[in-house]
Amino acid sequence: MINPFPWQEECLAAWLAAGGRGIAHVATGAGKTVMALMAVRALEERLRTDLRVKVVVPKVFLAAQWAEAIVKIYGAARAEVGICSGAVKESSRKFTVYVVNTARLCAARHIAADFAAGRAVFLIGDECHRLGSEENAHVFDFLPLAGPDNYFALGLSATPDCERYENVIVPALGREIYGYDIREAAAARVVADFAAHGVGLAFTEAEAGDYEELTEKLRAITKKLLRKCPFLRALSGNKFLACLNRLAAQKNEIGSLASAVRFLMFRRKEIVYLARTRVLCAVELAKRQPAGSRVIFFLERIEMADELYAALLPVYGGRICRYHSEMSDEEKRRALDAYRDGEALALVCCRWIFRTRTPGSSSPPPRRRASAYSGWAVCSAAAAAGRSRIFTIFISRNPWRSAYCCRNCRGARTCFSITGPAPSKIRLMTRWPPGCGGNWPLAA
Numbered sequence: 353m354i355n356p357f358p359w360q361e362e363c364l365a366a367w368l369a370a371g372g373r374g375i376a377h378v379a380t381g382a383g384k385t386v387m388a389l390m391a392v393r394a395l396e397e398r399l400r401t402d403l404r405v406k407v408v409v410p411k412v413f414l415a416a417q418w419a420e421a422i423v424k425i426y427g428a429a430r431a432e433v434g435i436c437s438g439a440v441k442e443s444s445r446k447f448t449v450y451v452v453n454t455a456r457l458c459a460a461r462h463i464a465a466d467f468a469a470g471r472a473v474f475l476i477g478d479e480c481h482r483l484g485s486e487e488n489a490h491v492f493d494f495l496p497l498a499g500p501d502n503y504f505a506l507g508l509s510a511t512p513d514c515e516r517y518e519n520v521i522v523p524a525l526g527r528e529i530y531g532y533d534i535r536e537a538a539a540a541r542v543v544a545d546f547a548a549h550g551v552g553l554a555f556t557e558a559e560a561g562d563y564e565e566l567t568e569k570l571r572a573i574t575k576k577l578l579r580k581c582p583f584l585r586a587l588s589g590n591k592f593l594a595c596l597n598r599l600a601a602q603k604n605e606i607g608s609l610a611s612a613v614r615f616l617m618f619r620r621k622e623i624v625y626l627a628r629t630r631v632l633c634a635v636e637l638a639k640r641q642p643a644g645s646r647v648i649f650f651l652e653r654i655e656m657a658d659e660l661y662a663a664l665l666p667v668y669g670g671r672i673c674r675y676h677s678e679m680s681d682e683e684k685r686r687a688l689d690a691y692r693d694g695e696a697l698a699l700v701c702c703r704w705i706f707r708t709r710t711p712g713s714s715s716p717p718p719r720r721r722a723s724a725y726s727g728w729a730v731c732s733a734a735a736a737a738g739r740s741r742i743f744t745i746f747i748s749r750n751p752w753r754s755a756y757c758c759r760n761c762r763g764a765r766t767c768f769s770i771t772g773p774a775p776s777k778i779r780l781m782t783r784w785p786p787g788c789g790g791n792w793p794l795a796a
Contacts, residue, residue, distance in 0.1 A: 354425065357542055360387040363530040367391055367506060373526030375480060375507035379534040381543045384508040385418065388476050389426045391506055395474055401502075404466045406459060407449045407476045408491055412437055414478060415449045422447050452488050460493035467494070472502045477525055480507030481514035484521050484594075492524040515594040553629045553747050563623050570616040577609040624747050625652045631660050633745055638667050638698065646691075647698040654678055654702055661700045668698050675701040 356364075360383055367374050372395060378384050392405055409415050419433050434442025436458065437451040443462045450459050463473050477483050483491055507525035514521065537543045555563060577599075578584055587595055599610035634649055641647060649664075651657045654676045661674045673687035673696040690696040 354386060354390060356386065356390060357383060357540070359383075359530075359532045359536070359540070359542070360390060363387050363532070364390050364394060366529045368394060370526060370529045371500060372474075372504035373506075374529030375509065375512050375521070375525055375527065377509060377512050377528050377531040377533075379532060379537045379543070380510045382532060382537045383542065384478070385421050386425060388478075388506055388508060389421065392426060392474060395504060399472055402471045403446075403474060404463075404471050405447045405474045405476065406463060407447070407478060408452055408455045408459065408483065409449065409478045410452050410482045412451055415451050418449045418478070419447075422449075450491075452482060452491070456488050456490040459491050463494040464497055467497050467502055472504065473498075474504045474506070475525075477505070477507045477509075479509055480521060480525060481509045481512050481517075481590075483507075483524070484514045484516040486516075489516070489520045489524075492520065495524060511590075513590045515590065515597060517590070517594065553627065553633055553745060555623075555747055556628055559623055559627055563620060566616055566620045566623070570613065570620065573609060573612045573616065577606070577613055580606055580609070626656060627747050630745050630747075631656065631663055634660055635663050635667060638664055645697070648691075649698065649700045651700070651702055657700050657702050664698060664700065668696075671696050672698040672700065675699060677702065 359378070363376050363378070364387060367376070368391075372391075376384060376387065378387075388407075392403075396403055407415075407418050409418060415435050415437055419435055422428050422433050423430055428447060432446040434445035434448045435450075436443055436448055436454050438454060441454075441458070442448065443458070448462070463475070466473050477491075482488060505525040507521065512521070512528060534543070554560075581599065584592065584595060593614075596610050596614055599606055600614055601607065602610070638647060638649075649657075649660060651660065657674055657676050661672065664672050673690045675684050675687045679687070687696075687699065691699045
């Protein structure tokens with residue numbers, strides 16, 4: 353029996369009012385899977401035709417989580433749930449969960465066959481922002497056959513805005529019908545308590561020089577591009593990048609300028625991702641956690657994950673594991689088992705891989721403490737992972753001024769900065785910047 357959160361009931365009502373199509377922009381860990389299964393139930397109660405449910409997910413482990421949720425939460429028989437991934441093609445079931453790399457090759461054909469057989473189809477796009485690429489958009493090749501009575505869709509994402517959002521995602525899944533961010537989820541205790549700390553670091557002298565050189569080149573080329581394409585000034589974030597990608601495909605001067613801007617942006621980002629002080633900082637933070645703390649380190653690059661893993665081996669006495677795409681499936685499975693079973697106290701990975709079960713959420717419970725390394729977007733996921741401390745490590749030319757605050761679910765604000773005259777002498781600042789109204793001690 354599902355005991356839904358108020359947001360899930362509101363979102364379901366908004367989706368039904370939109371004709372059974374739309375995107376739910378909801379924080380990670382708040383219970384999007386449960387809400388989608390509520391939509392399946394509501395749709396079945398309204399339809400008089402046979403309904404087939406197709407779920408598209410980005411990764412294999414998510415397919416397994418969805419299959420388990422459909423059986424345990426929705427109450428479907430195991431024989432009613434199929435998985436389509438690689439060589440496994442269980443596509444004739446009432447529920448089919450596709451991994452996107454397989455879905456783009458066969459899902460449209462399967463859905464067209466369902467239409468031909470007189471069935472209605474409900475397509476659920478988990479992390480739907482990943483479906484906008486040219487390759488993944490083939491999932492929607494069936495759309496010319498779809499109508500308001502035989503096709504229903506729900507997009508789920510904490511970050512739905514993406515490349516080709518207006519041209520691909522919205523026509524296929526519908527517009528955003530509901531929003532529920534991490535602040536609302538924390539205030540309502542939908543996700544567990546968390547504290548978010550901003551940690552400002554400085555580049556090394558060599559890194560700072562490389563960054564400034566690229567910044568000057570980027571500034572000059574962007575100025576030329578904006579003179580030719582002034583409409584870019586009104587765009588930001590993913591919308592700017594999506595437009596930049598379209599311009600870069602042109603075989604003219606604008607295309608050359610857009611390609612150069614994109615290349616320089618990537619090069620500059622790489623300097624941030626590979627900054628030496630970040631690994632040193634993460635090691636220092638790990639040393640300061642209470643004995644027995646369970647920690648997850650999230651990085652953007654595999655080479656940095658391997659470097660941090662090696663640096664942390666002596667800190668954890670070997671009780672640490674890593675998880676990334678260049679490892680074999682068996683190695684990844686052993687790593688996750690070691691962390692879940694408590695054999696390992698720390699996990700170093702290149703993407704967020706755990707979710708939390710709360711009364712209105714479906715996924716398995718993590719351990720009690722997590723530390724996030726780098727990008728702020730991971731805070732939403734980390735906040736779902738039990739009572740957590742989230743360290744967002746960023747690079748700034750003035751780390752003290754750039755350290756920032758984030759409200760946790762209790763309304764307190766915490767903030768500190770790490771800096772030092774050299775990477776080998778990183779130290780924790782003991783005073784707090786003006787305006788910080790609360791203090792969750794570092795080693796609490």
